[in-house]
Every structure is written in structure tokens, then in C-alpha cells.
Amino acid sequence: MVETQPPLARALEWRDRDWRDDDGELLPEVVDIVCGMLGEADAESLKTLVSDAHEADVGALLAQLDPDDRNRLVELLGADFDFTALTEVDETIRVEILEEMEPEQVAEGIAELETDDAVAILEDLDEEERSEILDKLPASDRFALRRAFDYPEGSAGRRMKDEFIAVPPFWTVGQVIDHLRESADLPDDFTEIFVVDPGYHLQGHVRLDRLLRTQRPVAVTDILEEETRTVTASEDQEDVAFMFERYNLLSAPVVDEGNRLVGVLTVDDIVDVIEEEADADIKQLGGVKADEEISDSVWTTAKGRFRWLFINLITAFLATTVLKSFEVQLAEMVALAVLAPIVASQGGNAATQTMTVAVRALATRELGPRNAWRIVRREVSVGFINGIAFAIITGTVASFWFTNANIGVVIGLALVCNLVAGSLGGVLIPLLLDRLRVDPAISSGPFVTTVTDVTGFLSFLTIATWWFKL
Amino acid sequence: MVETQPPLARALEWRDRDWRDDDGELLPEVVDIVCGMLGEADAESLKTLVSDAHEADVGALLAQLDPDDRNRLVELLGADFDFTALTEVDETIRVEILEEMEPEQVAEGIAELETDDAVAILEDLDEEERSEILDKLPASDRFALRRAFDYPEGSAGRRMKDEFIAVPPFWTVGQVIDHLRESADLPDDFTEIFVVDPGYHLQGHVRLDRLLRTQRPVAVTDILEEETRTVTASEDQEDVAFMFERYNLLSAPVVDEGNRLVGVLTVDDIVDVIEEEADADIKQLGGVKADEEISDSVWTTAKGRFRWLFINLITAFLATTVLKSFEVQLAEMVALAVLAPIVASQGGNAATQTMTVAVRALATRELGPRNAWRIVRREVSVGFINGIAFAIITGTVASFWFTNANIGVVIGLALVCNLVAGSLGGVLIPLLLDRLRVDPAISSGPFVTTVTDVTGFLSFLTIATWWFKL
Structure with a gap:
């Protein structure tokens, strides 16, 4: 049909x-x-x-x-x-x-x-x-x-949009309404009018609902609300988005350096900014460039991701150097080679958890100098508790698997060390990067992984060498 | 002072x-x-x-x-x-x-x-x-x-807010304005009025700017805009947020199952939803529960993270099983034990990159059945290109480091296999989970890691066994 x-x-x-x-x-x-x-x-x-x-x-x-x-x-x-x-x-x-x-x-x-x-x-x-x-x-x-x-x-x-309605301060409500009725060239959709002096310096705004509910002879200056939140045109969109979000704004006037009204920002534009910034954070935490798009060509994508993988390769080689320095012990006791990746991986995951929360809290301004030490203490405690929990679980499984209780003790001790180290690195590294004005969402990952891989291998193999007198 | x-x-x-x-x-x-x-x-x-x-x-x-x-x-x-x-x-x-x-x-x-x-x-x-x-x-x-x-x-x-202004269809603009001027109990801030029949069925809305610019005797039905985007009260907030974002809405009426107006949703509430959903995605991709907060107690946090670490432990043990089955070869050639984590880790990172992009594209509806195969092909090609690139780099470094060119060849081949496998897993697993109506942001990680750890160890050690006739 x-x-x-x-x-x-x-x-x-x-x-x-x-x-x-x-x-x-x-x-x-x-x-x-x-x-x-x-x-x-x-x-x-x-x-x-x-x-x-x-x-x-x-x-x-x-x-x-x-x-x-x-x-x-x-x-x-x-x-x-x-x-x-x-x-x-x-x-x-x-x-x-x-x-x-x-x-x-x-x-x-x-x-x-x-x-x-x-x-x-x-x-x-x-x-x-x-x-x-x-x-x-x-x-x-x-x-x-x-x-x-x-x-x-x-x-x-x-x-910003540079289409907005501005009226002089000596107008009455009636004059404003007549102006709105008679002008053909008005913005499509507006929720407020701005009051400016002859030099276009912003005096305040009048919301349309206020205008509608006021009698015609009243002067606009009598019902004007002074601007408490203006945006400077050169301000970063992320900071502006954060202000909109915090104060639940629907729009905000944009002024130039001379405090002259040059445009208006509306929340629908800000929604796009919020979405873009969240998108960038998610991608960067996943090791992808903020502007990678699903419509990019194979070649562009491969080049973009290469850099991150290369940095990771260097951190992997660093960790491997640790393993290589224990070649004798690994050859003597192959169980250590089999189990070492578990220590590194559990530490890496615990560190990623901490890092995710820290990066996010920095982005939403929930984590600052004032509560940094409290959060660091909390993360270390969490790492310690889960370190103990996984020491018991992994230690027990490893003991039975390799029919060697000593191996259980060694991997258990190493896990506690590495989960504490991972938690500490996971929160300190983003804090440090943020202090250095580097975006922690982009750069924390490789440092954190290096910490947990190196600490994981080092603690496990050092403890093993000492315990088994290898 | x-x-x-x-x-x-x-x-x-x-x-x-x-x-x-x-x-x-x-x-x-x-x-x-x-x-x-x-x-x-x-x-x-x-x-x-x-x-x-x-x-x-x-x-x-x-x-x-x-x-x-x-x-x-x-x-x-x-x-x-x-x-x-x-x-x-x-x-x-x-x-x-x-x-x-x-x-x-x-x-x-x-x-x-x-x-x-x-x-x-x-x-x-x-x-x-x-x-x-x-x-x-x-x-x-x-x-x-x-x-x-x-x-x-x-x-x-x-x-939704249940405070809104609704007027009957037979009113004129003048009646509406008088009503607004005389009523004491109006919402704090509104940008439109709704027109409803006596049964509160929604007929449309009138924007305040339109109202202001219209002469008093005109009937509201003459300037009413019919609703094209209404929200049902039982609809999921994430879907609603997506609609607001897509169509740049400032507000939308909310109706019950009988199409009666029950409230209004404004974009400032939606900004919070968008922020919450992005927050949840970021946390879940990092292995943290969506509702973990920086003010949670140590105990709550540790319990919440334990689950994810436990799932990861199981995947780590799976990968370890592969290593253990090659104990003989590892004992004979300890360089394999030293290098194996590099193969797993590069594959894991490539897979995480792919997974991040796929999860994000699913969340923003950019990835769907129609372009899924194109994206899968693209990801595999990207994995292959970077696999070749890192095979050359890592192979060369490993050859010199262990003064054994054969080891370079083996790790190179294994890297190509694992980066392709990782890319394939990184896109197919989220697609499959999404098809099964499971949130890919929460669940993809452990599956993807298992794929790259197992494939990494298995390919490296199998190729090595065969190449060196171990």
C-alpha cells in the first residue's frame, strides 16, 4: 500500500x-x-x-x-x-x-x-x-x-544574540508597550526588556510579566530590576554556564568592558554549552580528544587517539621496568608473574574511581582548598577499607589456587598498599593539576595509572622477595 | 582592621x-x-x-x-x-x-x-x-x-511546577491582562499563559511578548499557538531533557493521561536534569555509583565502590587463568611475563577510547541501528591502524631492550590482534547492552576489560609459544 x-x-x-x-x-x-x-x-x-x-x-x-x-x-x-x-x-x-x-x-x-x-x-x-x-x-x-x-x-x-530590546529610562510602561506593538523589527522571542542610558550603559531590566501587570503611566525605572548577574563578553562560556546553572537564570545581559549592553545570552544557548562541556569531560576521561566526533574519518580518529595511547605506552614501559628488575624472582617463582597484573589492575580501578569523583567535584566546584584535606583523608580511608576487603578475598583465592598460603599473604599485603596508593594518587594528582591550572580531566589518567602500575608491581614483588627470601 | x-x-x-x-x-x-x-x-x-x-x-x-x-x-x-x-x-x-x-x-x-x-x-x-x-x-x-x-x-x-496561569478560550487579550493585573496569587515568574477548555484540556499557549503586542479586544484564541511539544507527567525526565535540548525549549506544558494540563516544566529544572545525567554517566564510566556524593561517609563510599572492584576482580582472575595456563612458557622465558601487561594495557586503553565514544553516541542518539555497522567498521579500522603503529614502536623498543628481534615481532603481532579485538569489543559490547535495554554506561567497562585482558595475554602467549616453539 x-x-x-x-x-x-x-x-x-x-x-x-x-x-x-x-x-x-x-x-x-x-x-x-x-x-x-x-x-x-x-x-x-x-x-x-x-x-x-x-x-x-x-x-x-x-x-x-x-x-x-x-x-x-x-x-x-x-x-x-x-x-x-x-x-x-x-x-x-x-x-x-x-x-x-x-x-x-x-x-x-x-x-x-x-x-x-x-x-x-x-x-x-x-x-x-x-x-x-x-x-x-x-x-x-x-x-x-x-x-x-x-x-x-x-x-x-x-x-550571545545581539538582538534585544532596549528602552531609555525616561519612558513609561505605556510607551514601552506602544513601542512593542508598533515595531516590526523585534527579536522573535523575548522575555524581558532592558533599560539603558543614552550611552547604552545598562541600568536594569523589566520582565514582561511585570510589564503586563503594571499600569501604563508608571515609569519603567519604577519597576526596573537592577542587574545582579551580568556577563562580560570576553568571559569564558564554561564560567557563564556555571553561573546560569547556579542561579537558575533564564537569560543574562552581556556587556563590553565599558559596561555597555552588547547582547543577551539565553539559557537555550547555555544548555548547549553544558552539554558540550560534559561531553568534553566524558571523552577526555576516556582518553579521547574533546572534539572527536562520530562522523570523523578513520584517519582523523586514529591520529587523535594515537597520542593518548602513546602516553600510555610510556607509562606501561615504566611499569615494565619494575617487572624487569625482578626477572630473577619471576623466573624462580612464576606464580608471581601470573598474579602481579591482579594487584596492578585492582589498584588501577580503585584509583580511577577516586579520580573520577575528584575530577567531577573539581568541575562542579564542590572540591576546593577548604575541603581538600578532608576528601584526601576520606579517599585514603576508603582505599584502606577496600584494600583490606580485597586482601582477604584475593589472598584466600590465591592461597587455594596456588596451594600456597604464603602467596595469599603477599598478594594481600600488596593489595592494601596499592589500593591506598591508588586512592591517594587518584585524588592528589587531579588536585595538583588543578592548582597548576591544567585541566585534570585531560591529564590525570596516565599519571594515576603510572602510580598504580608501578606501586602495584613494586609492592607485590618487593614483599614477595622479602617474604620468600628470593 | x-x-x-x-x-x-x-x-x-x-x-x-x-x-x-x-x-x-x-x-x-x-x-x-x-x-x-x-x-x-x-x-x-x-x-x-x-x-x-x-x-x-x-x-x-x-x-x-x-x-x-x-x-x-x-x-x-x-x-x-x-x-x-x-x-x-x-x-x-x-x-x-x-x-x-x-x-x-x-x-x-x-x-x-x-x-x-x-x-x-x-x-x-x-x-x-x-x-x-x-x-x-x-x-x-x-x-x-x-x-x-x-x-x-x-x-x-x-x-514540574503546578503553578501556572490558565485562561478560558473565550477571553480577550484585555481580559487576560486585567486578570494578570488583579490577581494577587500568581506564579513568581512566567513567560506564557495557557488556554484550556472547562475540562482543563490544553488548547495552546500565548507567549507574553505576543500578548503585549496585541490589541485588547482580540480573542486569545486568535493569537494562541497550538502545542507541538507537550510532556506527559509519567514521562522519564531524561527523555524530556533530551526533547528540551533538541528543540531549544524554554518551557513545556505537562499533561496527564487524559490530556489535562497539570503543570509546567521550565528549562531551569531541565538544566539540573542534564547536569545530573551527565554526572551519572561520568561516574558510572569511572566505576562509581551514579549517586555517590563527595559528602558521603567513608563507609557508604567504600561499600558503593566495593561492588565494582569485585566485578573487576573476577575479570582480573579470568585473565590470570590465561596467564596461569602458560606457566611453563613463562618460566622458560621470563621476558614474556615482563611484557605481557603492555599488550593487555594498550588493548585496554584502545578499547576504553572506543567504548567512551560509543556510550556517548548512544546517549546522544547519534549511534543507532542505521549507522551501527559503519561505526563498527570505522572503529575496527582505527584499531588496526593504531595496532600497526604501536606494533612497530613497541616491537622496536622491545627488540633492543631484550636484545632479541623475535620478541619484537611477537609483541607486535599480539598488539595488532589486541587493538583490533579491543576496538571491536569497545563498540559491540555497548551496542549489545543498549539493545538489551541495559545502560551501557554502567555495564560496558568490565566486559570490555575482560575482552582485552584475555585477548591480550592469549594472543601474546600463543604467538610466542608458536614462534619460539616453547
């Missing part, structure tokens, strides 16, 4: 349907239908289906298509292609699509966007390509975007 | 200052000053300093105090203690503070809050204590909270 439906009818049907399943994943049917239309170069059906879809859904669709199909889709949609969809895809995909387009076409698409979306789209292009596109924009857009790009990458100035 | 300042003057000074440094960390001076006032039981100064502080700052203060001081602070503040500060601290601290208070006192504090904050505070108490507090609340609050607790933990119904 469905197969015989003409494409346009199918486009009309799917235009009004939800493209996602209950888990929020794009339905495969949507991709199939679009691929069919692309195959037939059926621009009319495509426009019917895609033009009014939400940018997030179009972005998800682009991500699922092959690179050639992506470009064909953008081409067939022509002016109907909504550039905001490009803010919803990975950098790799975005750059691929943009590089296939003429600068004029990109400029036309960009001109319709708000500054924050335009910046997000142009940010990853190289200087030259970006300049070429900016030159083709209307003067006012060009000026706004050039100014945004003057702020450093990852700063509030790059994320 | 500062030391001689009377406490009340100091309280007045710090009341108007920012309590945080540039990094957003609470200034130690604030804690010192508060501790001083607690020591003197100087309630007046404390109230001056703390009563008007933002809940997030009071929360940060509570977190930094010792348990006894926390309770003394709450006691001295009395009715001036803002219960919303309890939503800003860890569960452990919250429960500790609440358990020290009388149910009447908690009920009084709770009664002033919005439902979402009240639910957040009472949620962690046990059934009985919660009931006791609810019984002491005014009937309307009690009813609202009981209803919220009827929804499952982690559902939208628990997170």
Missing part, C-alpha cells in the same frame, strides 16, 4: 507526523523516503516534506545521510533550506556541506539567522572562507558578525 | 558583596565569618548576612560547614532560613539537616516553596518521615505534593 503512494502525497503525510520514535531517534522511514526523493531529484516533494520541519529534525536527517546525499538535499531545497539545521550537526558534517556551497549562497542563508546561530555555523571555517562569506553579507549583519568574531573562541561574546 | 569590625557591621558589608571568587568558588572569608557568628550564637548578624543571600550561595555555605554547624545555622536563622537552599546541596547533607528538624518546622518551610522545590527536598526522605511532614501542611499544598509523589521517581511529574 505505502509503496504505491505518490511521493508528494507521502511528503504531505509525513510533514505532519513526528519524525522520531519514543526514544527520540529519527525513524528510518524518514531517511528512506528522503533518499527516494533524492534519487528522483523530486525537489517539490522534498520541499513539502522538509521545509517546515524543525531544525533539529533536519539536522538529524543530514547526519544520517551519506555525504553526497547531504549536498544533494541542500541543493534541491535551495532557498528553502533552513541554515539553522547546520547548528544541529557535527562540525565535520557542517564544514563538508558548507565547502560544497558557493559563498553567495551561504551568505544568503546566514543573513536570515540570529547572530548566535550565524557565528556557530561560520566558526569552524578557516579565516579566508569565512571572510569571503562575510564580505557578501549586508553591512549590518557583517558588522555584527565581525564584532562577534573579535571575541575569543568559547567566550560569551560568540554565543 | 577587619578583625576589630563589629559582627553586625561586617554582616552588613558582606550582605552586599559577591560571595564567590572569579572561578565561582565560595570565598573562605564568608565561611570564616559565619563560623565566628555561629560560635557567638549571634542570630541577628547571621540573619542580616544570610537571609537575603541567593539559595545557591546559602547551599554552597552549608556544604562547606561541619554537620554540627549546619544544624546550628538552620536553627539560628529560624523562620529566616530559605528552604530552597536545601535543593542546592547533596542528598546526604539535605537528609542530615532535615532529620535534625521537627516535622512542623519542615512543613512550615516547605509550605512557602513551589511544588518542584518541595518535591526535591522531600524526595529523599523515607516514606514515613515524608508522610509525617505532609500531614502538617495546608490541605492544598498537601494535595499537590501527594499528587507529585504519585508519579514515579525521575518522571516529569516530579519535576
Whole structure:
């Protein structure tokens, strides 16, 4: 039945349907239908289906298509292609699509966007390509975007919208409402208006609910709330996100160094920042570069991961040096070679647990100089308790397995040493890196592993040498 | 100078200052000053300093105090203690503070809050204590909270506010504005009003900016926007957060099974959910329970981590079994015992990289059935490329170190095998767990480690046995 439906009818049907399943994943049917239309170069059906879809859904669709199909889709949609969809895809995909387009076409698409979306789209292009596109924009857009790009990458100035409503302090509520009713060129969606002096210095804001509930003759200065939380345009987006989160803000005005209002940051942009930062932390803790994307090529991915594996190789060789210095003992008692990795691995896992909690607590500002020693003491105690527990378990199993109670005692003692050392390293290393202003999420791993591997092998084999008089 | 300042003057000074440094960390001076006032039981100064502080700052203060001081602070503040500060601290601290208070006192504090904050505070108490507090609340609050607790933990119904503005469809813009001006009992902060029929079935919403810009005689139904994204109260908060993020929502109406409006979810609550979910993923990938907090006791922490270490011990023993089955070869050639951990560890790290990316892509819905095979192929290729790279590096170093080129060849071959196996396991295991509806963030680790440890030892020692005819 469905197969015989003409494409346009199918486009009309799917235009009004939800493209996602209950888990929020794009339905495969949507991709199939679009691929069919692309195959037939059926621009009319495509426009019917895609033009009014939400940018997030179009972005998800682009991500699922092959690179050639992506470009064909953008081409067939022509002016109907909504550039905001490009803010919803990975950098790799975005750059691929943009590089296939003429600068004029990109400029036309960009001109319709708000500054924050335009910046997000142009940010990853190289200087030259970006300049070429900016030159083709209307003067006012060009000026706004050039100014945004003057702020450093990852700063509030790059994320803000420069569309906002500002009124002078001598206006009344009635004048503001009339202004809102009469102006055609207002932002799409706003929840507050700002009050500025003639030099654009911010005096405060009035929330729309307040405005609505006040009589017309009242002066805006009478209902204005002074800003307690403003953002400086050059501020790092992570710090801004943290402020939004802490104080449950919906938006915040952005000012330049002269305290002049230059833009507004809204929480939906901040949600993206929070998501990006969490993503970066998770990836870095897993030994992957923060910007690795699932759409990266094999070669880019392999190169990116090589570095981390190389650092790990060095730490592994360090640990091996310890093993090698005990060659005589290992040859004499091969059980030691068999069991040594258990000591290293248990210590490594305990250290990773501690490190994860420490890195996370540093990121959320829960761990600071004031409670650092309390946390260090706590971690060492936890390491000691679990060290004892695993000394008993592992020691018992090893004793029976190798029918040698002495081996149980040795591995038990080594486990206590290594779990305490691992816990100590797991919390001290991130604290030290943070003090040195190095991101502990990126750099703690290899140091911590080195500590537990070296301590694990060293304690186990030293104790064994001494106990068995090897 | 500062030391001689009377406490009340100091309280007045710090009341108007920012309590945080540039990094957003609470200034130690604030804690010192508060501790001083607690020591003197100087309630007046404390109230001056703390009563008007933002809940997030009071929360940060509570977190930094010792348990006894926390309770003394709450006691001295009395009715001036803002219960919303309890939503800003860890569960452990919250429960500790609440358990020290009388149910009447908690009920009084709770009664002033919005439902979402009240639910957040009472949620962690046990059934009985919660009931006791609810019984002491005014009937309307009690009813609202009981209803919220009827929804499952982690559902939208628990997170929503039940304070919202709903108007009938036959009203005009003028009537709505008059209603807003005249009603005393409106929510603190709102950005839209909802239009409902007499059965409270949701017809749509009107944004405040739209309302402001429309003439009084216009009917609300003429400017109403139909809801495209409603949330069902029983929906899981993670799915809701994902929807907010995807469609950049600021708020969404919550309906019951009968499509009746029961509440509203705002993005500031969702920011907390996103943060919590990211936190849970990071902790679980690091082998820590999702709800482990930095304020947990040593004993709770040790117990929570024991389970993960125990599972790891089993996988470590599995890998050891492989080593033990090669005891003869290890005894004959001790270099194998020295180098084996390198093979296991490089494979383990490559697998962790792949696993991190796969788990993350599953969480963000970027990895699904449609692109799974492409990603698996990509990961295996990456593993193969880095396998070759590290085979050359490690092989060369090992050859010179042990002055035996054959050992270099053997470890090189084993590394290629193990990096490919690790990459394959790192992506297939999370995919499989996800298909089985098990959270891959919690469970992938031990399986992946087992794969790389076993494959690492097995491939290295098998190749060595065959190459050296051991």
C-alpha cells in the first residue's frame, strides 16, 4: 500500500507526523523516503516534506545521510533550506556541506539567522572562507558578525544574540508597550526588556510579566530590576554556564568592558554549552580528544587517539621496568608473574574511581582548598577499607589456587598498599593539576595509572622477595 | 582592621558583596565569618548576612560547614532560613539537616516553596518521615505534593511546577491582562499563559511578548499557538531533557493521561536534569555509583565502590587463568611475563577510547541501528591502524631492550590482534547492552576489560609459544 503512494502525497503525510520514535531517534522511514526523493531529484516533494520541519529534525536527517546525499538535499531545497539545521550537526558534517556551497549562497542563508546561530555555523571555517562569506553579507549583519568574531573562541561574546530590546529610562510602561506593538523589527522571542542610558550603559531590566501587570503611566525605572548577574563578553562560556546553572537564570545581559549592553545570552544557548562541556569531560576521561566526533574519518580518529595511547605506552614501559628488575624472582617463582597484573589492575580501578569523583567535584566546584584535606583523608580511608576487603578475598583465592598460603599473604599485603596508593594518587594528582591550572580531566589518567602500575608491581614483588627470601 | 569590625557591621558589608571568587568558588572569608557568628550564637548578624543571600550561595555555605554547624545555622536563622537552599546541596547533607528538624518546622518551610522545590527536598526522605511532614501542611499544598509523589521517581511529574496561569478560550487579550493585573496569587515568574477548555484540556499557549503586542479586544484564541511539544507527567525526565535540548525549549506544558494540563516544566529544572545525567554517566564510566556524593561517609563510599572492584576482580582472575595456563612458557622465558601487561594495557586503553565514544553516541542518539555497522567498521579500522603503529614502536623498543628481534615481532603481532579485538569489543559490547535495554554506561567497562585482558595475554602467549616453539 505505502509503496504505491505518490511521493508528494507521502511528503504531505509525513510533514505532519513526528519524525522520531519514543526514544527520540529519527525513524528510518524518514531517511528512506528522503533518499527516494533524492534519487528522483523530486525537489517539490522534498520541499513539502522538509521545509517546515524543525531544525533539529533536519539536522538529524543530514547526519544520517551519506555525504553526497547531504549536498544533494541542500541543493534541491535551495532557498528553502533552513541554515539553522547546520547548528544541529557535527562540525565535520557542517564544514563538508558548507565547502560544497558557493559563498553567495551561504551568505544568503546566514543573513536570515540570529547572530548566535550565524557565528556557530561560520566558526569552524578557516579565516579566508569565512571572510569571503562575510564580505557578501549586508553591512549590518557583517558588522555584527565581525564584532562577534573579535571575541575569543568559547567566550560569551560568540554565543550571545545581539538582538534585544532596549528602552531609555525616561519612558513609561505605556510607551514601552506602544513601542512593542508598533515595531516590526523585534527579536522573535523575548522575555524581558532592558533599560539603558543614552550611552547604552545598562541600568536594569523589566520582565514582561511585570510589564503586563503594571499600569501604563508608571515609569519603567519604577519597576526596573537592577542587574545582579551580568556577563562580560570576553568571559569564558564554561564560567557563564556555571553561573546560569547556579542561579537558575533564564537569560543574562552581556556587556563590553565599558559596561555597555552588547547582547543577551539565553539559557537555550547555555544548555548547549553544558552539554558540550560534559561531553568534553566524558571523552577526555576516556582518553579521547574533546572534539572527536562520530562522523570523523578513520584517519582523523586514529591520529587523535594515537597520542593518548602513546602516553600510555610510556607509562606501561615504566611499569615494565619494575617487572624487569625482578626477572630473577619471576623466573624462580612464576606464580608471581601470573598474579602481579591482579594487584596492578585492582589498584588501577580503585584509583580511577577516586579520580573520577575528584575530577567531577573539581568541575562542579564542590572540591576546593577548604575541603581538600578532608576528601584526601576520606579517599585514603576508603582505599584502606577496600584494600583490606580485597586482601582477604584475593589472598584466600590465591592461597587455594596456588596451594600456597604464603602467596595469599603477599598478594594481600600488596593489595592494601596499592589500593591506598591508588586512592591517594587518584585524588592528589587531579588536585595538583588543578592548582597548576591544567585541566585534570585531560591529564590525570596516565599519571594515576603510572602510580598504580608501578606501586602495584613494586609492592607485590618487593614483599614477595622479602617474604620468600628470593 | 577587619578583625576589630563589629559582627553586625561586617554582616552588613558582606550582605552586599559577591560571595564567590572569579572561578565561582565560595570565598573562605564568608565561611570564616559565619563560623565566628555561629560560635557567638549571634542570630541577628547571621540573619542580616544570610537571609537575603541567593539559595545557591546559602547551599554552597552549608556544604562547606561541619554537620554540627549546619544544624546550628538552620536553627539560628529560624523562620529566616530559605528552604530552597536545601535543593542546592547533596542528598546526604539535605537528609542530615532535615532529620535534625521537627516535622512542623519542615512543613512550615516547605509550605512557602513551589511544588518542584518541595518535591526535591522531600524526595529523599523515607516514606514515613515524608508522610509525617505532609500531614502538617495546608490541605492544598498537601494535595499537590501527594499528587507529585504519585508519579514515579525521575518522571516529569516530579519535576514540574503546578503553578501556572490558565485562561478560558473565550477571553480577550484585555481580559487576560486585567486578570494578570488583579490577581494577587500568581506564579513568581512566567513567560506564557495557557488556554484550556472547562475540562482543563490544553488548547495552546500565548507567549507574553505576543500578548503585549496585541490589541485588547482580540480573542486569545486568535493569537494562541497550538502545542507541538507537550510532556506527559509519567514521562522519564531524561527523555524530556533530551526533547528540551533538541528543540531549544524554554518551557513545556505537562499533561496527564487524559490530556489535562497539570503543570509546567521550565528549562531551569531541565538544566539540573542534564547536569545530573551527565554526572551519572561520568561516574558510572569511572566505576562509581551514579549517586555517590563527595559528602558521603567513608563507609557508604567504600561499600558503593566495593561492588565494582569485585566485578573487576573476577575479570582480573579470568585473565590470570590465561596467564596461569602458560606457566611453563613463562618460566622458560621470563621476558614474556615482563611484557605481557603492555599488550593487555594498550588493548585496554584502545578499547576504553572506543567504548567512551560509543556510550556517548548512544546517549546522544547519534549511534543507532542505521549507522551501527559503519561505526563498527570505522572503529575496527582505527584499531588496526593504531595496532600497526604501536606494533612497530613497541616491537622496536622491545627488540633492543631484550636484545632479541623475535620478541619484537611477537609483541607486535599480539598488539595488532589486541587493538583490533579491543576496538571491536569497545563498540559491540555497548551496542549489545543498549539493545538489551541495559545502560551501557554502567555495564560496558568490565566486559570490555575482560575482552582485552584475555585477548591480550592469549594472543601474546600463543604467538610466542608458536614462534619460539616453547
